[in-house]
Amino acid sequence: MQKQSVFTSRWLPWLLIAPQMIVVLVFFYWPAGQAVRQSFLLQDAFGLSTVFVWFENYKELLADPDYFASVVRTFVFAAAIALSSLSAALLLAVMADKPLRGVGVYRTLLIWPYAVAPPVVGVLWIFMLNPSLGILAHGLRAMGIDWNPLLDGNQAALLIILASAWKQISYNFLFFLAGLQSIPKSVHEAAAIDGARPIRRFWTITFPLLTPTIFFLIVINVVYAFFDTFGIIDTMTRGGPAKATETLVYKVYSDGLLGGNLGSSAAQSVILMGIVIALTAIQFRFVERKVTY
Amino acid sequence: MVENEGLRRYVAHAILWIGIAIVAFPVYLAFVASTQDNAVIANGQMSLWPGGHFIETYYKTLFVGSSGTTREPVGMMLLNSLIMALSIALGKIFISILSAYAIVFFRFPFRMTVFWIIFITLMLPVEVRIYPTYKIAADLNLLDSYSGLALPLIASATATLLFRQFFMTVPDELLEASRIDGAGPFRFFKDTLLPLSRTNMAALFVILFIYGWNQYLWPLLITTRDDMQTIQVGIRKMIVTSDALTEWPVVMATSILAMLPPVLVVIVMQKLFVRGLVETEK
Numbered sequence: 272m273q274k275q276s277v278f279t280s281r282w283l284p285w286l287l288i289a290p291q292m293i294v295v296l297v298f299f300y301w302p303a304g305q306a307v308r309q310s311f312l313l314q315d316a317f318g319l320s321t322v323f324v325w326f327e328n329y330k331e332l333l334a335d336p337d338y339f340a341s342v343v344r345t346f347v348f349a350a351a352i353a354l355s356s357l358s359a360a361l362l363l364a365v366m367a368d369k370p371l372r373g374v375g376v377y378r379t380l381l382i383w384p385y386a387v388a389p390p391v392v393g394v395l396w397i398f399m400l401n402p403s404l405g406i407l408a409h410g411l412r413a414m415g416i417d418w419n420p421l422l423d424g425n426q427a428a429l430l431i432i433l434a435s436a437w438k439q440i441s442y443n444f445l446f447f448l449a450g451l452q453s454i455p456k457s458v459h460e461a462a463a464i465d466g467a468r469p470i471r472r473f474w475t476i477t478f479p480l481l482t483p484t485i486f487f488l489i490v491i492n493v494v495y496a497f498f499d500t501f502g503i504i505d506t507m508t509r510g511g512p513a514k515a516t517e518t519l520v521y522k523v524y525s526d527g528l529l530g531g532n533l534g535s536s537a538a539q540s541v542i543l544m545g546i547v548i549a550l551t552a553i554q555f556r557f558v559e560r561k562v563t564y
Numbered sequence: 565m566v567e568n569e570g571l572r573r574y575v576a577h578a579i580l581w582i583g584i585a586i587v588a589f590p591v592y593l594a595f596v597a598s599t600q601d602n603a604v605i606a607n608g609q610m611s612l613w614p615g616g617h618f619i620e621t622y623y624k625t626l627f628v629g630s631s632g633t634t635r636e637p638v639g640m641m642l643l644n645s646l647i648m649a650l651s652i653a654l655g656k657i658f659i660s661i662l663s664a665y666a667i668v669f670f671r672f673p674f675r676m677t678v679f680w681i682i683f684i685t686l687m688l689p690v691e692v693r694i695y696p697t698y699k700i701a702a703d704l705n706l707l708d709s710y711s712g713l714a715l716p717l718i719a720s721a722t723a724t725l726l727f728r729q730f731f732m733t734v735p736d737e738l739l740e741a742s743r744i745d746g747a748g749p750f751r752f753f754k755d756t757l758l759p760l761s762r763t764n765m766a767a768l769f770v771i772l773f774i775y776g777w778n779q780y781l782w783p784l785l786i787t788t789r790d791d792m793q794t795i796q797v798g799i800r801k802m803i804v805t806s807d808a809l810t811e812w813p814v815v816m817a818t819s820i821l822a823m824l825p826p827v828l829v830v831i832v833m834q835k836l837f838v839r840g841l842v843e844t845e846k
Contacts, residue, residue, distance in 0.1 A: 276736040277671050278749045287666035288678055291659040291724065297704075298719040299685045302696035309696070363583045366576040379831060380584045385841075386826035387591075388778035390796045391819045394803065395590040398597065398816065404608040406593065440587065445838065469572070498691045502780040506800050520691050524781065527695045536695060543692040551687045 303544070309537035328538040337514070338522070338539075345518040348432060349496035353489055356436035360443030361481075365473065367444075368451040378448065385441040389502030396434035397507045420508070424515025427508045431516050434507065435500045442495075443488055450484035451477065490554040494547065519543055591823070598622070598817035605812045617813060625817040638818050641795040644713075645777055646825070648794055651714035652776030653769050656723045661761065664727035665753060669739070679728075686721040690782055698785050708792045713783055717776065722844050723768055730764050731757070767840035770833050774826045795822040 313324040332338050367377050387395075399407045402419045411418040420426040454477060462472045501520050504510060510517035510525055517525070523539045526532070593612075597605055600615035629637040666672075667679050690697060697716050706712030734757070742752045783794045793801070799822060802815045830837050 274668060274732070274736060274739075276739045276743075277669055278752075279671060280749065281672075283749060284666040284670035284672040284675075287670075288663040291663040291682060292678070294659060294715060294719045295682060295685050295721075297700065298697060298716040299688070299693070300681075302693040302700055302716075303688065305696035305699070306693050359583070363580060366579045366583075369573065369576050371573060371576055371580075377580045377584070379834060381580075381587060382834075382838075383827045383830050384587055386774050386778070386830045387823045388780060388796050388826070390780050390800055391822050392590075394799055394815060394819050395594050397803075398812065399590055399593060404606055404610070404812070406608075406610060406612075409608060437587070437590070440583075442841075445841065449842065498689050501691065502796065505780070505784075506803065520781075523691075523694065540692050540695070544688055547689070547692060548687050 306537045306540040306544070309533055310541045312534050312537075314533050324534070328532075328534040329542075332535055332538050332542070340514070341517055341519055341522050344428075344516075345497060348428070348435070348500070348518060349493045351432045352435045352439065352496045352500070353492035355432065356439040356492060357443050357485070357488060359436070360440045361447050363440070364444050364447035364451055365477070367448055378445075381444050382441045384438055385445075387438060389438065389499050390506045392434050392438045393503040393506030396430060396437070396503075400430055420512075422512055424512055427512055427516050430507060431500065431504055434503050435496060438503075439492060439495055443492070446484055446488055447481070450481050454480050487554065490550055494550055497543075497546070519546075591820075594816040594819050598813050598820055600813060602811055602813050621813045621817050622821075625814050625821065636790040636793060636798065638795060638798065638821055640791060641793050641798040641818075642821060642825075644710075644792060645794040645796070645822075647710050648713045648779065648783065649773050649776035651710060652717050652779075653772035655714055655718045656720075656772055657765055657768055659718065660721075660723035661727050661765070664724050664731055665757065667724075668728055668731040669749070669752075682721045682724050684721075685719060686725065690716055694781065694785065697782075701786055707786055708789045712786050713792075713794070714776075717779060717782060723772070726764065726768060726843055727761065730761060734760065763836075763839075764843075766833075767836045767843060769840075770829055770836045771840035771844050773829060774837075777826050 310328055311323055311325060312321045313327060314321045363381060367374055399405045400420065402408050402421060408418050418426065420430045458476055459472060462476055467475065498520055500518060501524065504516050504518065504521050508516045510521045520543065523536060523543065527536045596612060596614050597610060598621050599618040600610060601617060604610060626639045627637050663682065667675060701707060701712045701716065738756055739752060742756055747755065778796065780796045784797050787793050787797060795818065799815065799818050802818065803810050
């Protein structure tokens with residue numbers, strides 16, 4: 272795509288792109304390049320000398336059981352968050368897509384959590400489920416469940432997944448509703464005339480027509496689970512107990528805080544970059560089939 | 565459709581209300597907690613109805629600060645968050661609209677190279693290059709400064725792509741017409757393109773404001789001084805001590821205050837918000 276009619280000027284376009292180019296080069300390419308460079312270097316304990324070690328940092332990382340556990344954990348979190356949040360949002364969107372009174376109000380009341388920041392989400396949920404003072408924690412105790420996410424790693428993981436899924440419902444709901452509304456009503460009516468019951472209509476007509484939206488949302492939810500859960504984890508569990516909630520991003524952060532192995536932390540960053548680029552590439556494959564609002 | 569519509573409608577209403585209740589309950593609880601006495605909450609005997617400490621707690625939160633580890637009042641943090649969110653939103657719109665203008669309406673060498681250099685930044689969130697970026701910010705003396713808070717988060721292509729897409733749809737005739745009127749690149753930009761882009765800019769602003777306001781990891785690293793803290797970072801520092809020492813009403817009031825501005829933006833500017841959300845994800 273090119274415009275036929277354009278301006279010609281030797282210096283003006285450069286002046287116009289200069290601010291963005293400077294910001295992007297200084298705060299994007301330079302640090303990203305540094306991460307790649309450092310991932311091939313090994314620094315001695317005092318930071319006095321560095322040696323080029325090829326893929327040594329990566330090899331070490333991939334052989335590290337802690338890192339491997341974190342990779343698996345991150346993917347499990349992502350799958351659990353995406354699955355729970357997408358199904359809840361789909362149910363709500365299907366209901367809100369019906370010709371009900373006050374649908375606009377429902378929509379407003381369901382989309383606002385998008386604006387709640389991850390650390391705030393973490394605080395809200397830890398307050399409800401804090402073993403000593405949380406209201407829901409008391410309820411769980413009363414039901415005879417030994418609830419203590421501060422000690423039990425699985426419970427802590429569940430807490431993170433629930434809170435993260437809660438926040439993402441609004442986003443998924445919005446896109447599902449848009450997807451549903453773009454399906455022509457006549458399709459449903461034709462199927463109804465053919466005698467298909469509503470539940471069958473959903474699985475044979477609505478759901479297949481929604482697949483582009485679903486694929487798109489899966490990618491978005493996985494990216495969300497990878498990166499935006501940092502604030503939730505940091506306010507709720509800080510990666511604990513015993514690293515049970517340490518995702519890849521959280522590990523980059525906490526390893527870096529300890530200020531230990533620069534090369535390893537850089538290699539972790541580079542692997543994360545690879546994962547994001549792969550996810551983005553997948554998303555772009557579906558881009559032309561996506562919903563329009 | 566002549567099925568059992570009445571019953572189905574009731575079920576749909578019921579499910580939607582349950583969904584709304586699940587979504588709203590944590591926030592309601594936070595609000596209720598912010599109006600109650602700390603001792604009662606710490607005992608786990610909180611009531612589910614608002615208490616009588618509303619004014620007291622919010623006054624203390626906004627202007628005095630909690631008596632725990634951070635003594636900084638939340639009013640200051642709100643101001644910092646506001647400055648950061650506005651700088652990110654306005655900064656990104658400013659640099660993006662200019663570069664998109666250059667890429668779409670000018671021919672110059674390496675035009676596509678420039679476009680790709682900007683385009684690639686779309687892929688990597690700041691989290692994956694967090695420490696090298698920190699190092700650069702430190703080298704440039706940007707720690708504990710508003711520019712340090714905002715600049716690394718401005719370095720991405722979403723807005724540029726959006727403006728580029730929109731500019732491509734502007735008919736050539738408009739440019740021809742303003743040329744005949746004797747307009748140069750500056751006048752065409754100011755009198756034709758900017759007015760046409762207003763809705764796009766507003767939608768983008770809404771999304772970027774929320775994005776900026778809710779930033780967490782970057783401000784956490786780059787601010788060390790208490791008076792430069794954003795509200796998201798401030799909350800976490802309030803619950804750093806053990807349960808018994810945490811002032812829960814203040815923490816909860818801070819949470820409410822932290823979510824109020826972006827939530828209001830979503831509700832009041834819902835049309836722009838939805839539009840911005842859908843367009844930036846393209």
